[in-house]
Amino acid sequence: MSKTANLYVRIEPELKEQAESILSALGIPASNAINMFYKQIILQRGMPFELKLPEQRVLNFNQLTEKEIDLELQKGIDDVKSGKIKESKQAFADIRKDYKL
Structure with missing residues (x-):
């Protein structure tokens, strides 16, 4: 069994609750989801999803x-x-x- 390291983060309580509710429905503990996220960062050599600012369109x-x-x-x-x-x-x-x- 490999050693583990602790990760301490601050997150909005409502965001945490909503995400953990979905993960629970999927049968995935939060720690496993975080491990999967980190593994995808390594595999993708960056964020595993696109990061961009939303199109800002102010109507004139x-x-x-x-x-x-x-x-x-x-x-x-x-x-x-x-x-x-x-x-x-x-x-x-x-x-x-x-x-x-």
């Missing part, structure tokens, strides 16, 4: 054509029709949380 309505404006408005209408809505208080709370405001 002054630069959009009428057709592009209509498409953006239609996206909002489609979201409302499909139930992808939330109360404004919750939306602003989510923004403050996500951007640590």
Whole structure:
């Protein structure tokens, strides 16, 4: 049996809970998942997934054509029709949380 080393990390409790819930459903202990992650880093000689900033697209309505404006408005209408809505208080709370405001 090989020797082991300890790894101490700080992680957001909610993130840890959600990840460990999924790992539990898969029957994988967290320590095994971390070992697999490290082995993939070695095999890939880097992160085992793509790291990039999400495309940041701020709409400037002054630069959009009428057709592009209509498409953006239609996206909002489609979201409302499909139930992808939330109360404004919750939306602003989510923004403050996500951007640590």
